[in-house]
Amino acid sequence: MFGFTAADYSAMFLSLKVAVTATLLSLPFGFAVAYLMTYRRFRGKILLDVAVNLPLTLPPVVIGFLLLILLGREGPIGKMVLQPLGIKLIFTWKAAVIATAVVGFPLMVRSIRTAMEGIDERLVQVSRLLGARRLDRIITVIVPLSVRGIIAGSVLMFARGLGEFGATVIVAGNIPGVTQTIPLAIYEYASSPKGDVMALSLCAVSISISIVVLVFHEWLGRRIVRSD
């Protein structure tokens, strides 16, 4: 159907794989950062806030380039951490996951933070008075009451991840079957005079996935509201 090649199906599968992995990987960190920002006071809080939000304002290619410098063979992390451990990240699907995670991280943190800040402080106090220690409070009060933010953040990040191009192409490269996600495949087709039809077909796939994701998000949101 539509004349998709094996490489195209690969691209679709890869896109989903990268977006899902990036989202799942970012969840614990996103939650932790949102928790720190909401409930803890410490010096340098503003710096953390700026650092977390920076990817939102930077062009993705800049982020990709910075990641390349950091994690590449000559980079500080590449030289001191990755090479000794024998880990290669650049031009692998893992790099695509990292690029997507970095780009989408601020979206996730924002969503979760907004939800957390909306939790009545009194409820947390009550849980303390009733004997709940910190981890207990997080699991039994904060997570359930911020679950909408967590889901919204995840969906946003997933959707953003599906469309990630700029950072991905620099740090993961365009390797069919390995790192070529849907946006990269579309770009390659669009560069070729003969590729317009295929590019459009892949666009249609991309749009369809986005619609499914958005509809799911809406439905989930309604289900949670009605659970009283």
Add this chain to the structure above:
Amino acid sequence: MELRVAIQKRFGNFFLDTDFIINGERVGVFGPSGSGKSTLVGLIAGLTKPDKGTIILDGEPLFDSSTGVNVRTESRRMGMVFQRPSLFPHLSVKGNLLYGYKRCATENRKIAFDDVVQVLNIGRLLDRGVKHLSGGEKQRVAIGRAVLGNPRLLLLDEPLSALDDSLKFHIVPFLKNVCEAFSIPYLFISHSLLEMRIMTDRILHLANGRIVEETTAEDLVRKRMGESMAGYMNLLQLSEPRQVDALYAYTWGEGQLLTASGDERPEGLFELSSTDIMLFKSHPEAISARNLLRCVVVDTFEAGNRIGINLDCGGGRLVAEVVRQAADELGITAGVEVYAAIKATAFRKLG
């Protein structure tokens, strides 16, 4: 219960400095808004940290700035009920009630779930969500939740202030019963002297962040009588109403009272101002007031330029007030017999 508190805390312009030892099961913290009541209670609960000082409950130090002791709120085993119920929206009523219970060590679980549910009459609410409960139901669940945590001390921070009058006095018996039934000492905070009188024995009077005096509700009320137009409010627990024409006849002590307001409920709390009690040296033959009681003066006290008269009316106690001249004229002193006339409309039903 013995609570020793000697702490200081500065909040911007406000400075709290209290040093007291209080013993008892039903203790009140009384003061106007902004006097630091909630601050004090928050410090005792451990939600905020004093700048310096000590807090010792039943001999155990909860906070001591000199030794660095600061027991976490989670470990202080204090229950707290706030002005707003603050129930967990994502848990059912049962889930809310059991939250503290589950986190209580088994050896400390002296209070049973079913008993609390029964005393607070919330059995039919157990499986419901908390969103659509009425204000009174929510507060009762909040009380149950705090109690089921098996606290050593219950802190009640203006628990009735957000409720309207009828609801307030509807909740009061639940609150009293639950604390009595399970022997839980409490600290009751309020700016309402009426609530103090009903709920507490000893009171810490707080003003501007400092303890002004340690007293009883009764003493406070008597002192205020001279300053207030409303006089001294007698609180009467009346029972067994019968309808007589347009009035209600309630049993009070060994006698009965006729009131204009009332309902079919078997018990009721009524207010009667000392200014509404008229005293006669001898039995007035024909009088419009429906209540005429034969009383003996127990004692008198001064309040400003008035005299408060403590009366024993066949078992029940009433405080009436007259101006000094009237007292002198009628020769009212301890032991004297007087007749007290009270209009049926003077009684105000609470709740």
Add this chain to the structure above:
Amino acid sequence: MKTIVRSLILLLAVLTLFAVSARAADINLSVAASLREVVTELGDTFARKNPDVKFLSNFGASGALAKQIENGAPADLFFSANQEWMDYLKEKKLVDDKNIAIFAYNVLVFAGKPDLKISNLQDIVKLNKIAIGSPASVPCGQYTVEAFKKAGIEKQLEGKLVMARDVRETLLYAERGEVDGAFVYKTDVQEIARNVKILFAVPQEYYSRVSYPMGLTITGAKKGETVAFFKFLQSAEAKAVLAKHGFPVK
């Protein structure tokens, strides 16, 4: 207010007119990436003799350039790295057959770190990652894939090929060390490589000869300066410059 608006519109119209009517002495070049330095040098030489002339050059993958021209990008002279993209424009009637000539030739090589033990095509399959131009639009990549197919190693290389936008990006990947090696032209390595060297040349029997057709577009054919430049590029002087940069000219 009305007069201000009217004068602004007038100003805008005048400016647009100026933009549209580019200077008659502008020559728009669309050039295959591997020809960057040599065409720039030839342009400079020509411009010294013809001071009126100004070159506006656009470098990139031949396929991508062809697409841009098809979509209306201004181009007077198009240098492609293979016949396919020139034929494409011929088909679209954007280039006239009689205005096409072969500009130069080239050779496909494999470049990598000097200490890499790779000496022929069969050795390639042992590597982890190899950069090639994207065959969808980069002639160098097309030649490379042709060679892979002829050598029978296409299947074994699945998942190892990193696609680049043009031949220079291909080389860059190798330069940065992010891939083990790259298939580029001999001239690219000569021109700009610093960290890699030619490890072997791909045997000519595995791929069609790399030839660079250059063609005057319909618009270019009408400009005297462009036609003059076109002729200049076929002169002996030009061929000497090509040879200097390492391009075979026969």
